[in-house]
Amino acid sequence: MTEQSEGPERSGQRGQPGPPGGSAGPGRPELPELTVAGLQRRLVEFAAARDWGPFHTPKNLAAALSVEASELLEIFQWLTPEQSARVMEDPESAHRVNDEVADVLAYLLQFCDGLGVDVLAALAAKIERNEVRFPRKTSAERPSNPSSLSPCSPDPGSSVP
Template identity: 35%
Template sequence: MENSHECPKMVKDVSLQELRDRLAKFASDRGWEQYHSPRNLLLALVGEVGELSEIFQWKGEVARGLPNWSRDDKEHLEEELSDVLLYLIQLADVCGLDLGEAALTKILKNAQKYPI
């Protein structure tokens, strides 16, 4: 990635660490770290989950793959899902947690709790 502001669509796998690092730099470049307390990030995350919920609010059941959705509707969904993910990653980071490791541990705990 030549320009840090570019986000090529061809990237298939992006690590949580890369997203965390990019978010930290983005906030640092703008002097926003002072506003990124765990509480503030949680409230921003909740707001974004609300925006995500609004997309589905009146649609009833939705088929996997969203076959009846327009390209614009899918793009809006991508944006809101991304907002939720990015705030979640930032929240974990400012709390000093490794979100990837925590998620893998939780999957193992769920497998023990809900055996096949």
């Protein structure tokens, strides 16, 4: 079974990483290559070193993923659309967003690793299905006012799960 790391804020690893594959900064160690497989391996090693494996069942990882996604949503809960578009301009808000995105991704990668889901292949296949399901519209077919679309459906008259 695959293990899941707790988020950066719980592991004492807060902060933003340096450039991919390069030095994280003066006096900091070289970062490993940033790949999905490399990150999954690091998360497995992190959790294994703490004996968290028995707790990282698919159900628990899915629940943790949902909780972390909710924590990301909480940052935007009472913001206007304009405020939400500028959230990364504030260093404190940007830090919170980065931390929650990292937590969501960490749990998703561990969930996929534990069940043998190739996350990149799954995403590519989903994009291909959506391209067929929702064909590109010509400019004449697009509404002049995007707010006239239902927030739950990208195409008036179609149902999207």
